[in-house]
Amino acid sequence: DLPDGQGGTMPNPNRTWADVNPDLPALRIEVMGPPPTSGTRDAFAELALEGGCTTFEEIRALKARDEQAYRVLCQTIREDGAWIEAGENDNLIVQKLVANPDALGVFGFSFLEENSDRIQGATVDGVAPEFDAIADGTYPVSRSLYLYVKNAHVGAVPGMRAFIAEFTDEDTWGDYGYLTDKGLIPMGEDERAQFAQDARALKPLEM
Structure with a gap:
């Protein structure tokens, strides 16, 4: 959902990328990604979806009032067909992207690197998903792996x-x-x- 400008929310009305931003092409929003059981899905929800949420003043205010409601709103993926669950097999997502170049996909960096001759990584805030940008943390949709030992x-x-x-x-x-x-x-x-x-x-x- 999106803020409705009156303190509440409304179903996401955007069906094409041009609906989101007139400077973008009028292509149907179609994003392929992993199911809820995937760690990649968790990372995408936390880093990308929640990152987008913080651009709305009303939602930032919601976080201060109700952390749980904020997380539900910001990490719930729409279920109107714009997001397509493609299973845990990232190779399958790559194959579907090759067949449909207008779609986007969410998967691990290694699969992008292995298929860089067939698919292109998406820049975020002007930063491309490249090795050095991920290593130094400047690519926003990346996170560190922590290992704890008791x-x-x-x-x-x-x-x-x-x-x-x-x-x-x-x-x-x-x-x-x-x-x-x-x-x-x-x-x-x-x-x-x-x-x-x-x-x-x-x-x-x-x-």
Whole structure:
């Protein structure tokens, strides 16, 4: 829903991109993305949808009054056909985009990178979804991956120290580690060295 200008909301009336902004083409809004069970969907709702919500003064005021109502309004995806659930298979979304170049798709960066000869990434606030822009956080629709370990479980849960050592190994999360093949954008070398040292020393998290 959208603010109705009278303190309430109304169903989203926009059917084409030109309805949203006259400078955009009069093409039907059609966005393909993952189902609610997907972490990518969660990230899209939090970073893109909620990010758009903050441009409305009325909705910012709602957040101050009722956080739960704000989240429901800002993270609920419309169900009038503009959003098309394409399953958890990002390759399927890529195939559908190739078949329908007027549509948009929501999926992980690795699939964009693998198919850059067939599809084009969407810029957000003038920033393209490129490796460096994601790594330094300037691409708005990207987020960091956090891994927390409960110290009490180390020694009690078999393999915990080995897991920490493996995850923080350069062959895992480094510039050429195997997680980059899965779409992970690595931190800078100095950051990795510091976090690896802290993780292996089981340094408590400082809030």
